[in-house]
Each structure stands twice: as structure tokens, then as C-alpha cells.
Amino acid sequence: MFSIDATESKSPLWASAFPGFYMFAAGLCVLTKVRDPSAEIGIWGLLVGACLVPAFVVPAVFSTRRVRLAVSEAGLHVDGRRCKIDDLRIEDLGRHGARIHVVFRDGEARTFQAASTANARKLAAQLPPNSVPAHALPV
Structure with missing residues (x-):
């Protein structure tokens, strides 16, 4: 994981x-x-x-909080809670890491900021195919 x-x-x-x-x-x-x-x-x-x-x-x-994003066979986990997603996009912020935009199946949109663009792309690449749209998978 x-x-x-x-x-x-x-x-x-x-x-x-x-x-x-x-x-x-x-x-x-x-x-x-x-x-x-x-x-x-x-x-x-x-x-x-x-x-x-x-x-x-x-x-x-208190506007920002730390979260742990994890990938397993079941999909994306946010702070240990499994979430089904509809859309996942990664925005490169240069030296400041990456912004991960996630739209969940219930319509809720959340934005996370990771310290490393490479780790954000690796997270998206390791998502199982049934939990993320085809355009978010690496080619």
C-alpha cells in the first residue's frame, strides 16, 4: 500500500x-x-x-489540516477511509509540489497539496483501473 x-x-x-x-x-x-x-x-x-x-x-x-492519502486494491483512502472517485487531476506547482484535485462519486470535490509532484503522480498511477477514470491513468 x-x-x-x-x-x-x-x-x-x-x-x-x-x-x-x-x-x-x-x-x-x-x-x-x-x-x-x-x-x-x-x-x-x-x-x-x-x-x-x-x-x-x-x-x-485552522484552515489547513494534514491528511494521509493511500492507495490499495480497493481504491483511494483518505485518512484511512475508502473513497470512490469520479475524477482525479494533478496540477504541477513547480518547486512547491503538486495539487491533487479529486471529485468523489457523491459529487464532493476536495483539493489536496502534496510536497512532491513525483509522489502525486505515483499515487495516481497506482490507483486500480476501476476506481479512477481512464484519462487520469498514465499512458
């Missing part, structure tokens, strides 16, 4: 939810002040103000 380490640009759900939580907390502070103009915002207002930048930076910090 041949495998390579790659990265995927996909932010986790919890990191993507941070801006929504921030907007919810800010809305509660504004609602409190509107309902009772004499109310002190206090620590909650300070926290809302202090969390403005981190709430929108956290998704960017």
Missing part, C-alpha cells in the same frame, strides 16, 4: 462557527443595552470588544 502525506484546505466546523458565536454574543450585548439604557455592559462588553479579531482569525489559522 503506497501512501503520501498531504495537506487539505478545509477549516473544521468548530473554527468556522467562531464568527457566528461572536456575532451572537455581540447581539446579546446590544440587546441588553437597548432594553435597559442604564445597564452597564461591563465585562461582557469588554469581552466582545477583545474577541473581535480572534473570532475572525481562528478560522484562518
Whole structure:
């Protein structure tokens, strides 16, 4: 079984939810002040103000994750999970490796970045013929 380490640009759900939580907390502070103009915002207002930048930076910090792409007789495995693919394309990035574009049978498209173009091509070449379209196989 041949495998390579790659990265995927996909932010986790919890990191993507941070801006929504921030907007919810800010809305509660504004609602409190509107309902009772004499109310002190206090620590909650300070926290809302202090969390403005981190709430929108956290998704960017956690936007990439490491994955292991492996090939077996059953097809392509992403982090140990077998996936059926419809399309696989390799984009050469020169000295920066290769970008692997994969479209799965369920219509989901994912992009992985490998450190080496040669390893990405070797991964595509070792896929069994029944799991990848003919144009992705080496000639």
C-alpha cells in the first residue's frame, strides 16, 4: 500500500462557527443595552470588544489540516477511509509540489497539496483501473 502525506484546505466546523458565536454574543450585548439604557455592559462588553479579531482569525489559522492519502486494491483512502472517485487531476506547482484535485462519486470535490509532484503522480498511477477514470491513468 503506497501512501503520501498531504495537506487539505478545509477549516473544521468548530473554527468556522467562531464568527457566528461572536456575532451572537455581540447581539446579546446590544440587546441588553437597548432594553435597559442604564445597564452597564461591563465585562461582557469588554469581552466582545477583545474577541473581535480572534473570532475572525481562528478560522484562518485552522484552515489547513494534514491528511494521509493511500492507495490499495480497493481504491483511494483518505485518512484511512475508502473513497470512490469520479475524477482525479494533478496540477504541477513547480518547486512547491503538486495539487491533487479529486471529485468523489457523491459529487464532493476536495483539493489536496502534496510536497512532491513525483509522489502525486505515483499515487495516481497506482490507483486500480476501476476506481479512477481512464484519462487520469498514465499512458
